[in-house]
Amino acid sequence: MAQRLLSGMMNYSDTSIVASAPFLSLEGVRKTYPGVVALDGFSMEVRAGEVIGLVGENGAGKSTLMKILGGVTRPDTGTITVDGLAHDGLTVEASIGSGIAFVHQELNLFENLDVAANIFFGREPLRAGPLKLVDRAKLRTQVAPLLKRVGANFSADTPVAALSLAQQQMVEIAKALSIKARLVILDEPTSSLPIAETDKLLDVITALKAEGISVIFISHRLHEVERVADRVVVLRDGMLAGTLSKSAINHDQMVKLMIGRMLKEREKAAESARAPGSVALSANGVRTSAYPDRPVDLDVRHGEILGLAGLVGSGRTELARVLFGIDESFGGSLLLDGKELVLGSAADAVASGIFLVPEDRKLTGILLDLSIAQNISLPNLSAHARRSLVSASAEAATAEKQKSNLGIRAPSVATRTGTLSGGNQQKVVLAKWLAMNPKVMILDEPTRGIDIGAKAEIYGLMRALADAGVAVLMISSDMEEVIGVSDRIAVMHEGQISGILDREHFSQENVLLLAVGKRPK
Amino acid sequence: RADDKPTLAFVVNGASDFWKAAEAGVKKAQAELPDYNLELKYPEQSSVAIQQRLMDDLVTAGVKGIMVSAVDPKTSTDGLNKIASETALFTTDSDAPQTKRVAYIGSSNVDAGKQAAEIAKKAMPDGGKCLGFVGLLGADNAKERIQGMKDGLAGTKIELIDVRGDDIDQARAKKNVEDALVASPDVTCMVGFYSYNTPRIYEALRDAGKLGQITVVGFDDDPITLGGVKEGTVAATVVQQPFEWAYQGMKLMASYLKGDKSGVPADGLIIVPTKIIGKDDVDAYAANLAAMSGK
Amino acid sequence: MSKKDLGLLILILVVGTVVAIINPRFLLPINLANTSNLIGLFGILSIGQAFVIITGGIELSVGSLVALLGTLFIDFIAVREMDWPLAFVLIIALGGIIGLVHGWLITRLKLQPFVVTLCGLLIYRGVARFYTADGTAGFAFGQNFPELEFLAAGRSWGVPNSFIALIIIAIVMWVVLHRSVFGRYLYAIGKNEEAAKYSGIRTGRIVMAAYVICGVLTALSAIYFAMYTRSISPASHGQFYELYAIAAAVLGGFSLRGGEGSLIGVILGTVLLQELQNLVNLLGIPSSLNFAVMGGVILIGVLVDQQWGVFRARRLMLEATRKGAAGAAAE
């Protein structure tokens, strides 16, 4: 133990001396799904106390690789060596037993249990006796420091159902920390974390490393990877595209390995081609269920991208749900193009041209069991039907068009969306709205889990929409994105708009000040 | 399967121990009718649709004669006529006089109810209040027995104040008795209209320590009922004779099919009277029962 | 026709052949007509159930509804001497209204389908029994309704009219379920109601419509059943019919989680169940085993289907691996 700690500290002080036997190594791992080769003879190793950044485009095979390490799926061929022990494939128990902790890309929490129960799920402290009774006092004392460490602003006995998505992600991270792990796998842990929480998470990673624990960190936010990784492994089409050692890690290199060329991502999106037009959607004194005592006033204009920033739980998602007619508004009114708008349901919003790309893809964004084409045609099915009978060919035609427009990677438009990678699923969600004619497009974390190439495309699409006169409201926790893409930025603080910034006042500092309820400089 | 021999079927109205005696009767008739295949059929549920279907299928299977205890004879005229047009149809247990059935062999439930009234009158010369228990309040046999008993009690000081149904759930049958003991403390007599009701009355009374204090009037010949009669805690029971229905009925059907129609009376009614079994007759009756079923 | 449906069809034919060999009377026109009459009755009921199951719901009250609506129908025409077309329309409308109430409780008041329809199961039979004072609703002797009887219990070219009605309903419902916008919505809601809502579908209305369809078809079959038995004891009439209907749907490949199943499947499921009942009676199997046979066959059917699916998936997987390996070697 002492030795491990020591070597960990040495790693920390000087990464170049790491010469000890790798904790984990993968040899020629191959995994196929019907019609897709997710991993194609991939090899890598992870040494003790090393932070590996794993990057790659959507569908490159990152999650698949991690699922293999977590024991959730078995590789077709290849060996996994953990601590000198070779396996053909791991089971969940074997994986946990060898000290691998896993934070999944899609959240896996139990809404009906409280935070403490979730964090120690499967490893509850027990009272003496054969009955296996949970020692609840001990559980509470063990959870408190973990929550502090991830910077949680909620208590251990909160039911998970009452937490926002970001807060749930914190619980997941606390859970990974609670395992006496030797390797922590984080599959896009920051995809819905705003900047302050992300900072905390990156600090946690650094601290883990100091304890000699290895980390595999997957993210599409390359600057985060740059900050913490000792080594970056780049995946492309299921194969190793290259490895960058600490000194060689930089944004452009990673991008180049990922997509095989250089990219100028935001430039295309940044400049608006036209002056913003009249107010499209206007919320006056709208109150949401999260903050029923705080009225929100907000105008989105034709032809602009309005960024909506804020901290976790500031009420942005709730606002979006009200604007889309999913939740009812407690008082206040909505105007669309100056006309009173009453939304009884999402169907009303869709009928008046207000569309929402929700933040939770798996539950609300798409139907995993339907094909790409069926998902795309769903909101506008009557346009793909003659006398109420659906025309499969019309559906396929629309879907093909969107597939090539957005570069959705899939064998065909008849592919089940459940088998697509996260990023490609997100593109399908976008595609279904782009296939119709939006007046107002609300995007809640539109690039959550989307790779850098696709991000650029989505930014381009958003800009194109705005240029065509669509009012775009983009909720985002990614500071760079908010600043890089928006024409104006509205910032929410505890359920209210704390300020709106024009382009000349854009700065990280100003956004952050507004987000915590202070005045910008 | 002996397809060469013609088959005669006895179709009952639902699964119940009551028909075990009929099974014995069929068996005895079978021994005397080697040229025929005799079988007794239970529908899987006591419902018109299922019994109708069972008979349709039997006709399809080539059955030559059917003796049926129809689930609802009053209103099943067309269904029964359809069967009667394709095979020789006899009715038993409860008659369907408006159909084209050849004959009815059985007892009269109204008369059975009247006999129950006789038992009550004999046991309670000073009058009293009776409470009845039955499985299906709406079934014809229940209605007729209840009516018969009410007729028989008319003009006496004995009164049948209520009849509780249990949907043939025996746990509820017993709980109904228990609840009745609580709800109506002035009741002095209880009547079990279905074969399992009397034993449930007997047991609930025994549990409550009221055996012997309340007059029990029974129907049919459940072993517990007969035991109670013998013990003196059940006043008496009215028994039908399903054994005779089956035995005589099958033989009648066989000779009818052979062309001998002399056994069928002009009005088509062959009544096997019900009997009151009191303390004195119970041993002989039980012995006879055992002998019939070959035990 | 999907692979699943084909498998079921083959099973039906194999069972039929075996029975016909053992007892050739199975193939008598009269037997086929009797059985197809019941297929018609139960088929209509099962299609209704299928529409609810697709949405991820369940309708447990159909058996009690068959009793209640049948009782009312007979009472209307036999006792109250209403014109039968009027009574017919009233009963169908009542079925639709009850379906609407169920749908409303489920979608607007957010009660669970199992709970709502379980209460329906208890209440409707109780009401029917109370209505007849636990008696029987039936026609008096000689009471006849020639046109109604022809439509409900008659035959055309030897085929029972109830079976013809089933075929017509099945065709219409097939188009509705598999080709129409409404049908697509049903599947989408069954798969993921939230996501369907976020796609701008008025999920509440669609689900309500499914319950209304179920109510209407149940009412129709209640009338058929009433005309088949011509007498109804509300205490037992239609008992367990919900299980028949659900079993037919499950055999036909429906998932009770919603979003799966085909119309042909549910019809074939009904055919198999009725064939089994016919078989028990024709082969002289004790009727006490009737339900056991039914249960056993459903279990085996579902099991084979499931294991077959696993087997195929595994084979596909292996093939993909082999192909992949060959490709890698060739490179």
Next chain:
Amino acid sequence: MSKKDLGLLILILVVGTVVAIINPRFLLPINLANTSNLIGLFGILSIGQAFVIITGGIELSVGSLVALLGTLFIDFIAVREMDWPLAFVLIIALGGIIGLVHGWLITRLKLQPFVVTLCGLLIYRGVARFYTADGTAGFAFGQNFPELEFLAAGRSWGVPNSFIALIIIAIVMWVVLHRSVFGRYLYAIGKNEEAAKYSGIRTGRIVMAAYVICGVLTALSAIYFAMYTRSISPASHGQFYELYAIAAAVLGGFSLRGGEGSLIGVILGTVLLQELQNLVNLLGIPSSLNFAVMGGVILIGVLVDQQWGVFRARRLMLEATRKGAAGAAAE
């Protein structure tokens, strides 16, 4: 005790008070003892069902199992003259094995709980009926088993032993469900089985254990029911008891989607249902309305519970809004 349970308790007390006012005999010790005896019988059954429902499953075969196991038990001791403790152990073991088979079919072969247990419902009753050749299993007159009868149907200090058994079982099961790791896993699996699997829980075994518990408790209550009626017609004994058990759980706040409900809730649900049945008899309501009353009360109970939740949420919201408006005006 949760708010939900408290509400149910209040309902039980209110109904009890009303009945006691109308008919004071409701409170006679003998009536309370009779009713608590049945609460004991149905309570044991319902706890078993609750364990399955927590996992998001359902056990439809309990009614048929009560018939089959009861028949066998009586047959063992009355006809085959086995020692009753041996017969007792055999029946309990059989219940456990049947539960295990159900669990195995559901977790290993991935069949749906509804389907597996529906087949069970059909098969077990069929087997029981076949076993007795559609007759009745019962004790001969005067056949007595004093110790067994004391344990099953006797009373201690005026309290039925079956009720005492329920209390003991309830306490043990409360600890298991609400305090043990196993209980926690049950809730977790009910809510999100995938996630539990990813956490390294052997979800298959846990779910199987739930079905085994249900099987064992069902077997126990089957013995109690057998000793209560002392005679069993397999064709009807225990019919619809699965619905009683499910209804008790649902009334007690269980969700059929899994992951919700408390042990106290299911006991209170059972108490309410038996109170209703008792009420029908004591107030002289026609027996035909028994089920309708039950259905009506369940529906109203669930509805009130649901609407109360909505109402409270809305009131909270409105209050907050008003407070906010007042604050804004003051600023």
